[in-house]
Every structure is written in C-alpha cells, then in structure tokens.
C-alpha cells in the first residue's frame with residue numbers, strides 16, 4: 278500500500294486534514310483503531326457555531342443535538358453570571374455521528390478510510406521514515422507514505438515513535454469525568470450551557486452541564502490530573518450537594534485533557550502532529566475541537582505545498598505558522614489560566630460578580646485580556662489586593 282499521506286486517527290483533526298488534501302487530488306489514507314469511527318466518544322460535545330463556516334462543515338441536523346444561546350457561570354457562593362445572546366452561539370453535537378460524518382466528507386473528497394486499523398509503529402529504512410506498521414482486524418499491514426500525520430489524540434504514540442518529545446506530566450493533564458444522564462429534580466435552562474466554579478467544586482476546573490434535552494445533559498467535570506481525589510469523586514460530590522439523583526445514567530465518559538502547554542516541535546522529518554496529539558487545546562476551558570480544526574487546516578496547507586514542491590522542509594512552516602497565531606494566543610490563555618487557578622473561592626466570587634459588567638461577546642470569544650481590563654477597574658476587585666496583583670501580572 279502506498280499513499281502520499283497516511284493519517285492516523287479519525288477524530289476531528291484527522292478527517293479535516295484528510296478531506297482538505299484529498300480535495301486537492303492527493304492520495305490519502307486515514308485509519309482509526311475504532312471499529313466504528315466516532316464511537317466510543319470522550320467529549321461534552323460543545324462547539325462554537327462559527328467553526329462550521331470557518332472550516333467548511335455543513336450544519337447537518339444529523340449531528341446537531343441542539344442549539345445553544347450562551348453560557349451561565351456560577352461562582353462558589355452561587356452568584357450567576359449569564360452570557361445570553363439573541364442568536365445561536367454554539368451547538369451540542371452528537372459526536373459519534375459528527376466524527377463519522379467528518380470521515381464521510383473525507384471519503385467523499387477522495388480519501389480512503391479504514392476503521393479497525395491500529396498504527397503499531399513506523400516503517401524505517403535507510404535512516405528515513407517510510408510509512409507505518411498497522412494492524413487491520415488483527416492482521417499486520419504495512420502502509421507506505423511520503424508523509425505521516427499523527428492525529429491520534431491525547432494518548433498519541435505516533436509523535437513519540439518519530440522522536441518528538443511528547444512526555445506529558447500528570448500536572449499538565451486535566452482529568453475529566455462525565456455522565457450523560459437524566460437530571461431528575463434539577464432545573465436548568467436547556468438553551469444555555471452551565472459552568473460551576475469553586476476550589477471545592479472542581480479544583481483548577483469546573484463542573485459543566487451541556488444540555489441535550491430539557492431533562493438530559495452531559496454533566497461532567499475537569500480537575501487537575503495530579504489531584505489526590507478523582508474527578509469522579511468531585512462529580513459525585515457535586516451531584517449529591519445539588520440533590521441530583523444519579524440513578525439514570527445513559528453513558529459514562531472518562532478522559533484526559535492536555536492543558537499544560539503545546540508541543541514545541543509539531544513536525545519531525547516527514548511526521549506532522551495535529552490536535553490533541555500536539556496538545557492543541559484551549560487550556561482555560563479544555564475544549565479542543567476548534568483548535569484541532571485550525572491546526573489541521575494549517576497543516577494541510579503546508580503538507581500540500583511540501584508534496585507539490587517535493588520539499589519536506591516546507592513542513593516546518595506548519596510549526597512556525599501555528600505558533601505565530603494560535604500558539605501565541607493560547608500561551609496567553611495558559612498564563613491567565615495559571616493565574617486564575619490561584620484564586621480563592623472568595624476571589625472567584627468577586628471575579629464572577631465583577632464580570633457581570635464585562636463585554637459578553639469578548640468573554641465568549643476568549644478575549645480574556647479585554648475582560649481583565651474591565652475587571653481591574655471594578656470596586657470588588659480593587660478591594661482585593663492579591664487579585665489586583667494577579668490581574669496586573671496578566672495584562
């Protein structure tokens with residue numbers, strides 16, 4: 278088997294990249310170890326509406342569970358900050374269908390797709406990487422390709438095989454735990470996502486409710502991966518404290534979210550790393566689908582140029598372009614996350630109350646710096662010297 282490009286992983290980054298390259302006429306094979314692409318999923322399924330147009334994905338009702346009109350943020354003392362829009366701001370997906378449809382779009386564009394095919398190593402000869410070794414339905418397989426794409430998620434092995442330092446210490450990982458459940462006896466607005474903050478609620482993270490029905494939702498939590506207690510412990514505690522019966526659980530999701538920074542080297546020789554495999558995740562909220570789409574878009578541009586011009590050194594431009602744009606922006610978000618995780622509950626309360634005056638659009642767009650500028654002037658913050666100092670550091 279020989280291809281221009283072999284893509285390992287058919288989550289989000291893999292199919293976008295495979296589709297873009299296949300559209301341009303390159304021979305692309307995308308493999309995934311899952312027997313059914315998209316399933317099982319590990320995701321709360323929230324995605325900003327702008328990403329569909331930006332990455333040329335149809336708004337297909339088959340994978341859109343419901344439209345969302347904003348977010349409600351709850352501070353430890355229960356203060357509620359509502360960021361409501363009079364238009365759709367995002368959607369809750371059915372990711373099992375979404376991932377499969379993204380693979381379908383890649384296939385329709387001309388890429389070959391093989392489910393139940395696991396990459397097991399790299400083929401090397403004459404000191405060069407020539408492709409990947411895989412296992413398809415238990416049978417060994419050799420796939421030769423000019424370029425290998427590691428889109429194999431947070432547990433990526435392909436990047437490591439290529440010699441990229443992808444060691445992830447537990448502190449740089451958030452541990453996530455989620456139920457899709459019927460929320461009996463708990464009122465929530467199903468048109469909004471709901472985020473609960475507090476050091477006792479979710480250390481370094483938050484509890485989320487991403488509605489899928491009036492009474493059904495993805496209810497999950499992310500906490501620092503080196504916490505002595507588990508994410509499940511904190512989620513169960515929160516459910517109990519809110520008198521939510523945990524007796525109607527439809528699905529359990531457990532996963533790691535890389536929130537401690539991004540791979541410095543996004544390529545090595547002819548291997549290109551995208552998405553969670555490169556830790557391209559927003560370190561503030563842990564969402565990585567939009568970041569995976571952006572990385573796949575930049576990477577596919579430079580893979581196409583490298584193949585057209587027969588010059589693999591052009592792949593390095595992917596690292597340069599990603600770091601100059603998303604990388605720089607997300608590093609600032611990481612700095613701010615590191616500051617916000619030091620806040621006491623009292624300070625979190627003050628921040629959420631003060632944010633009531635901030636620009637909702639800017640907050641939703643992740644323009645944290647602008648929001649901090651608003652915060653710093655708020656009387657509640659002015660009275661808190663530690664917080665004022667932290668905010669000044671962030672600006």
Ligand SMILES: Cc1cc2nc3c(=O)[nH]c(=O)nc-3n(C[C@H](O)[C@H](O)[C@H](O)COP(=O)(O)OP(=O)(O)OC[C@H]3O[C@@H](n4cnc5c(N)ncnc54)[C@H](O)[C@@H]3O)c2cc1C
Nearest residue numbers: 286288289290310321322323396430532552553564565566
């Ligand atoms: C609990 C939880 C909730 C989340 N909620 C959200 C959310 O609401 N919004 C959001 O934007 N992000 C969310 N995320 C993050 C989001 O799921 C990821 O950032 C996103 O899926 C990254 O896409 P990807 O293509 O890089 O990797 P993935 O989607 O993880 O895809 C990687 C694929 O590679 C395959 N694979 C791995 N190894 C091999 C191998 N050796 N051979 C073949 N195939 C292989 C896997 O089977 C998988 O299909 C959440 C994460 C978790 C854990």
